[in-house]
Amino acid sequence: MTSTSKKKLLIIVAALGIVAGSCYGIYAWKDAHSDQGKQISYTAFMEKVNAGGIAKVKIAGDQINAVGKSGEKFQLFLPAGAELADTLVAKKIDFSSNPAASEPKWFEISIILLVALFLVMVLKRYGGVGRSKARIIDCSESLTRFNDVAGAEEAKAELLDTVEFLKDPAKFSALGGKMPTGVLLVGPPGTGKTLLARAVAGEADVPFFSISGSEFVEMYVGVGASRVRDLFAQAKKAAPCIVFIDEIDAVGRKRDAAVGGGASDERDQTLNQLLVEMDGFAVNSGIVVLAATNRPEILDAALLRSGRFDREVTVGAPDIRGREAILKVHSKNVPLSPEVDLMVIARGTPGMSGADLANVVNEAAILAARSNKDFVEMLDFDNAKDKVLMGAEKKSMVLSDKSKLSTAYHEAGHVLVAKLVPGCDPVHKVSIIPRGRAMGVTLQIPEEDIYCYTKEMLLAHLKVLMGGRAAEEIIFHTTTTGAGNDLARATDTARKMVSEWGMSRAFGPVAFGHQENTDGGGKKGFSDSTALEMDNEIRSIVTTCYADVRTLLEENLDALERLTQELVVKETLDAAEIDTILGLTTADDAANASCCAAA
Incomplete structure (x- = not known):
């Protein structure tokens, strides 16, 4: 039997239950009220009996229903201790006696109706539970x-x-x-x-x-x-x-x-x-x-x-030409200023998906409308891109001078390491204005789409992540919780280098996969002793990168101080401003640590 047939059968059963309960209630009510007549006293009734005016009597418990010879009906209750049967026999009146009539079973009727109503509700909710929701x-x-x-x-x-x-x-x-x-x-x-x-x-x-x-x-x-x-x-x-x-x-x-x-x-x-x-x-x-x-x-x-x-x-993330095409599709109904160059926007959004790019266009239109503009300008796209990449600014969040200075040193550490270590992605912008869940943000955007990372690129990425914590420790001789996300990302990258990408000297070109199997068994793909060696190797990679970063920052404290002070004053620095502060004129100079040290 199909689910549809079952549903129809249950509906029929529920309907029959409702009908049966209703019929029973009507019958019980009629049965209880069919013999009712004029209410009279026992004395008046006995007078009619003695006078021969009663033709038929029906006794049910203490209730008496009588019919006069003229057809008139009477109803009364038998007083306690009264004897009536002998009198009726003596007067030759037809009478019958039954146990006390039961009251209409309204409670049972209500239960039947409620159950039937419940069945209808269940059928309405789950009658199609086996039907496709497509x-x-x-x-x-x-x-x-x-x-x-x-x-x-x-x-x-x-x-x-x-x-x-x-x-x-x-x-x-x-x-x-x-x-x-x-x-x-x-x-x-x-x-x-x-x-x-x-x-x-x-x-x-x-x-x-x-x-x-x-x-x-x-x-x-x-x-x-x-x-x-x-x-x-x-x-x-x-x-x-x-x-x-x-x-x-x-x-x-x-x-x-x-x-x-x-x-x-x-x-x-x-x-x-x-x-x-x-x-x-x-x-x-x-x-x-x-x-x-x-x-x-x-x-x-x-x-x-x-x-x-x-x-x-x-279906992967789009390349630069794909991003430009996506931006054109989503901006076809958006009035753009003549200065807007979608290729420039596409070049600055590597790694973004189509949904991200649609969000950038939408946010740019909202920002332009908020400023009462007739067209969406390039500045609106830049701000929208920063919002999507870094989160919305929390301008209402006021930091104390101490927290602001600590955040500035932290972000300056990221920026300086990114400028000093070869192979790092260029720094696009740095800000100490709280965004999203971060107190400050350093945004790096690669110059071109990257589909494969070298070991050197990953180590450079690890060092940039370590730059914020190292700067805090050098300046304040302590650490804060602000580096928690940086450490988690660095540890995850180091773990993948060891267990998945074969970039560890201790293990060589061996891939162990994830810590847990993906087949649901919950078993490791390696022994406990190997897991301990992997943990030690991961720790070694992270701590070595951290030590290198500390040494690098200590050798360039003047540059760190200049970046920090400018951040405290301006709160946000773009790539050109960063290069000016560090005395750099070309992108190639950024990879030269000696230039920074001499600035």
Whole structure:
């Protein structure tokens, strides 16, 4: 029996319960009131009996219902101790006697009605619990096209085959070709995976079923599998179509027999049903499953095998030309000043995703509107970029002179190390105005997109992170909690250098992976003794970098003081101002420590 049939049956049962309860209440009420007549006293009743005016009597407990010879009805109550039966027999009056009549069972009736009402409410809430929660967008509503997706040219090219297949499945089957039944979109958050899926549906002009992986799983075992069946049953009726499962890692995680519990059982059943449905497609059935995730490494191997998700399309962060195209898409309805150069903005936003860039354009428009401008200017984009990268300024937060000076030394330490150590990303701006959760911010922006980091670049990054704490310790002979985030990031980078990237002399080119396996087993991929050696190596890398930074800053205390004092006065310094303070004229001079020391 299908979930729909069960729902209809339960509704019928609930309705019959309500009807039965209502009928019982009406019958009980009629039964209790059917023999009621004129209320008379016992004395008057006995006078009528002695006079021969009573034809019939019905006694129920202490209640008497009588009918006169004229048809008139009477009702009274028998007094305690009164004897009536002998008198009625002597007068030859027809009478009957029953136990006391029960009162209408209103309590039982109320219970029946409340239970029936509760069943109706439960059916309304959970009657469709096994139905798919997918949002269906038909052809007329699929307005997204590939032109609306910028910065993902390679991904769009890979998805063109899917579009052609959905438009004309017979074209491929005629030559014996079999199109992939599933395409997995992989990439970090905000890179446009969902938008790409919508664009495929729009280009192919087919219905689009959209659902999140978490919407399959409920606390009730078997519900997720039922929803998967219902989703694909709807898709088969609407074929050709696209089924899009966002965040599929919520339901497609690797199965582990060692992990028990209802939640795990429900997730495994849901995954098993998904595997069955995807494997049961007929050749060129017209259904394409698109799924998105930013954690492909935790997906079950059975889900990724050929015949299910045949293709994996990587949707990464856009390059400089992609960022410019994304900015053009999001700013097409924004009035821009003639001075605005989107390429300059794109060059200063490496690593940003499409969602980040959309946020920059939106924030710039808001800042311009707040200043009552008719156009969005380049300054608005610069401020918006800083807000997205560093957080909003907390101008209402007033720092004491001591806290302000400590923050200035901390940020000056970051800046000076970034200027002195070769291989560091250029410093774009430094500020001691509190932003977000930080008391101060040093913003570094690489000159070009970086896709692979060398060991030297990572060590330089570690040293910049250590610069703030080292400056505080040199000047104040103590440390503060302000360096907590810097230390956490430095330790994480050092751990990856040792365990994942093979950049440790102690272990060589060996990758140990994460501390915990991703298959859910919770076991380490290495022994406890190896873990201890790794901890020692991580500590050695971090402390060595810290010692080098202390020495570097101690040799350039004059430059540190100049940067700090200017920060205290101006609160924010850009790249040009920093170079002027340090006596640098070109970017190449920034890598020369002797220039800084002599300034």
